[in-house]
Amino acid sequence: MSTFPDDLPLDPTLGEDRSDARRVAYGYVEDAFNEAQQDGLDSDALAHAALFAAFRTLVETYGEEATAVFAEALPGKVRGGAFTSGTRH
Structure with missing residues (x-):
């Protein structure tokens, strides 16, 4: 069984990359929400x-x-x- 990663990485260098990736991913999700709302959803x-x-x-x-x-x-x-x-x- 894999362990779900917590919000605080054990390796600080990995944390920056993961945080940046999450920020970029959130931008994509936010854009998708905006686009869907413009389409009336x-x-x-x-x-x-x-x-x-x-x-x-x-x-x-x-x-x-x-x-x-x-x-x-x-x-x-x-x-x-x-x-x-x-x-x-």
């Missing part, structure tokens, strides 16, 4: 589809247990503002 439907695709990929890459452990940390991150931009609700 609902942002809520897009978010659910993106989450499903992301979790499916994580399960394929790291396995069900490692992905579940990763998912267990999400409520704290959401409540802590890790995904918040702009005004908090």
Whole structure:
């Protein structure tokens, strides 16, 4: 079973590359969301589809247990503002 990588890499040089890759990847996802919304797709439907695709990929890459452990940390991150931009609700 593979272990899902955490947010802090053990090797600082790998962290920069991974962080840059994640930043670039996020830009692609954000562009796809913007394009789909311009085509009239609902942002809520897009978010659910993106989450499903992301979790499916994580399960394929790291396995069900490692992905579940990763998912267990999400409520704290959401409540802590890790995904918040702009005004908090």
